[in-house]
Amino acid sequence: MEALKIGIMGTGGIASILAETMLQMPQVALMGAGSRSLEKAEEFAARFSLERAYGSYEELVKDPDIQLIYIATPHSEHYSNAKLCLENGKHVLCEKAFAANYAQAKEMTDLAREKKLLITEAMWVRYMPMAKTLKEILHSGIIGEPMTLTANLCYLISDRPRLIKPELAGGALLDVGVYTLNFASLVFGDEISDIQSSVIKTESGVDAQNSMTLCYPGGKMAILNSSLRVLSDRLGIIYGTKGYLVVENVNNFEAIRVYDAKRQLVETHLQPEQISGYEYQIEASREAIRNGWTQCPQMPHKTILAIMKVMDELRRQWGIRYPFEI
Structure with a gap:
């Protein structure tokens, strides 16, 4: 080609x-x-x-x-x-x-x-080799059955006009919270049984910071946080019945460290060398076009739509609507 x-x-x-x-x-x-x-x-x-x-x-x-x-x-x-x-x-x-x-x-x-x-x-993380590595680790059963996860992604970006303007669909959720939702989706899928949340808004009326709790069938739970106002460690932690693992930077998986039931480090997986990380989604798009596909398997339309639906529900709970939606 x-x-x-x-x-x-x-x-x-x-x-x-x-x-x-x-x-x-x-x-x-x-x-x-x-x-x-x-x-x-x-x-x-x-x-x-x-x-x-x-x-x-x-x-x-x-x-x-x-x-x-x-x-x-x-x-x-x-x-x-x-x-x-x-x-x-x-x-x-x-x-x-x-x-x-x-x-x-x-x-x-x-x-x-x-x-x-x-x-x-x-959603670049879904196309990266480390996303496949994460799934392989979970599938191996080394931490048992994943039951709970936490993820946070917070940056000092409240001074960027684009992110606080309702007319530009600003707020933490669509800019950085979407990464935490994708992290939960990678691990637990998109069948959600309950959504609870809290929000603190900017003076302009978009979400400055938020906390989201998603429940899934089988008693699984994801607790997610995002903010425009603080700096966080960007960690994603998956807790299983036999151990847990820590993903460093849910926005661009830099390392995955696996711990056993005694909290001892047993495996470390490091991010392979990359240009910027954006190359994977471009190559996936190239492959999809070559095959005549209308979607990429790494980020299928049903997942895109499921996450958009979750974000709509969160904004409904917070009473946030963008001017062009009214």
Whole structure:
């Protein structure tokens, strides 16, 4: 298969990391980036020596050479951006959170299937080798049956305007809490029997920090925390009937340490060398397109939709609705 031709929609921080990553991947060709400002697009293209700069998203999706578009725009824009890409025959790799709500996400996945195009969420940890390693460790039975897990992901990012604006679908949940929900989903699946939560809001009305407790069939439980206001250890801990394991950094699994019933360290699994970690989701998208799939097995549509539904319920409990939802 010849190199997959990719365009980036958006020119912010994530887009920059993606560009740096793709330039080190011979199996893909980064053609250019699109912005709502031609000046920003040209500056981005110059910085990464890209052939093309697009002064509008419409111009980007009309380029006949581009096959896949990576959407790196604010959460509030993913729905309209993805529809624009799909309606113009482009495959889509969409930054998390996939959409602002379940209804948007369902329409996006339905349209992709209708158009026979790939759409998947750039929840990078699910595509990484360490996600497979985690599943293999759990399947081995070394910690017995996993019954409880905790995960927290908190950053000092409340000064970023994008994250506190309701009109941009801001808040801790869609930006960082989504990682803790995916960690729980990787371990316990998506069949949830009960959801309880607490929230502290910003003055603008989005969630500044939250605590979520999810219950699953068989008496299993996940306790999750996320925040824009504090710095956390980013640990994910899975407690089993014969031991437990600790995942260092649920946002990019750096190590998995396994402990026995005596709390003695018995195994350590380290993250393999990577470019940035983003290469795995790009390669998974390339494989899916090659096979004619509309979704990636690492992040199937049913899981994307299940997690969006959980986030909708959490926001319902907190009384948070974005202006464009009302």
